[in-house]
Amino acid sequence: MLDKLRPAERAATHPGPAAARVGIGGPVGCGKTALIEALIPVLQRRGIDFAVVTNDLVTKEDAERLRRSGLIDPARVSAVEAGACPHTVIREDPTLNIATGDDLEARFPGLELILFESGGDNLASTFSLDLVDWWMFVIDVAGGDDIPRKKGPGLLRCDLLVVNKVDLAPYVGVELEPMLAEAVRVRGGRPVLATNARAGAGIEAVADAISAAVLFRI
């Protein structure tokens, strides 16, 4: 029962989020979900209490994939439909994600970290700092070695750029080192990491970056 009926008899609370919130954006097929699947056991080994929110564009496939992976308690994975607007749901109107994050914090006291996976988008995709404290953008070598030259806001403004599927470079005509060097150059020296999420390569370094940036564990 409502023990106190009028707002004057209740104190309004305006707490900030308790858990650190990290965004993971990037184009369709770049390996965002695979990256999260690879991160989960690493974060668990480090004793980090975390949950995941997925933003699927037309299905709940990414959320279901994580829930059924056996890697994480399915209750710690929430899905937000993006209403045909993968940009909007993480930038102009992130309130569905904010409310979902708040709900996870309420259900799992002690939560330290929430990962928000964006719906597949394009290079212009960026996260609102109303929603996340820090965010990474994922591209993959199979998208072409000219992606860094295209300098989309997502690629330029993220806190960490992840270049995934580096194992595919020889098969898609990409010279990896020049691609990584160009990515570092267009970002003015800000962090770039190379990963092969399916094989787990580079994932410890991504976890290190998250830990250092928002969990202050080095």
Added chain:
Amino acid sequence: MLSTLRALWQADGAFPSGSFAFSYGIEGIVALRHGLDARELKRLVAAALKHRWASYDRVALLRGFRCNGDLAVIAAVDREVEASTLVESLRVGSRRNGASFLASHARIGNDLAAILRDVVRSGECLGHIAVMQGAVWSSVGLDENLAQLTSGYTVASGLITAAIRLGAVGALQGQEVLADCLPLIEQLTMNETPLELESFAPFLDVAAARHAQADLRLFAN
């Protein structure tokens, strides 16, 4: 004048409230009727306004507005909305939309919204969007008439925006439909407020129920 500006602020599609992710049946209708055109959309939006919004959402909004922040009354209206919304995706969508609306207002410092967010989280209230809008809009200085107009406008523009994003009508066609709906919204706000929450929009309800089973969908309902 300030209350009018505040109504504009709340009616603006740029105000973050999560509404963009809900089509309230339009995506289901577009899937059912591939040739949906602007004329048919106008009929649909008019039907939604007359038979769902005016006699249901508007009534819940006004009850929320008139409760003067009394959480027990808000909770009672909320429960009535929950019990009388037949289609699950509309029921759940209304609650999620309400939670996002409260998250926005709470984050920008509205005390009542923060309290409502907390009581929704604790399960004491359910947080249906129309009820939450009524309660919060009364606290930000809208009068009853402006609250109704704002609500009717956001419902109509939300349905039309969903149809535009689904490619059913063009952006300019959508604005023509919206402009045509404005006199209807004004007229409906002048109607007496029914005592009971009454909704009869079976086509929209059936479309929303079918949509919930769809494998591919852009909107949450």
